[in-house]
Amino acid sequence: MFTFSADLETSVQTQQEVVNEVGEMPVPPGGMEAFTNHMIENLKYPTSAKENKVEGKVFISFVVKPDGSIDNPEIIRGIGGGSDEEAMRMVISSGTWTPGKKYGKAVATQMTFPVRFKL
Secondary structure, rough: OOOOOOOHHHHHHHHOOEEEOOOOEEEOOOOHHHHHHHHHOOOOOOHHHHHHHOOEEEEEEEEEOOOOOEEEEEEEHHHHHHHHHHHHHHOOOOOOOOOOOHHHHHHHEEEEEEEOOOO
């Protein structure tokens, strides 16, 4: 006979569906222009990437939760030289987003974002 533990039942009940399509996309603090400025002002080109002339786009996937926090950041395509870690740092440090909405309700929304590295 199979029985559920209370912890397992709670975790199943509190899991949120992550959606890809919403009526209103999540917005970073201050909007996309402020987010772009945040990237320009705070991105630190990794020394190893500079030395090895590594350029390109790092694609990072993450979830904007209904409370606007960033969850489950993951590099889906990297370029190496420390650039992947820097892209991850930039997204994690971006602050609390305005969550995506579906049918007027805040929902966990899957995002993919490119971070460009150019010497």
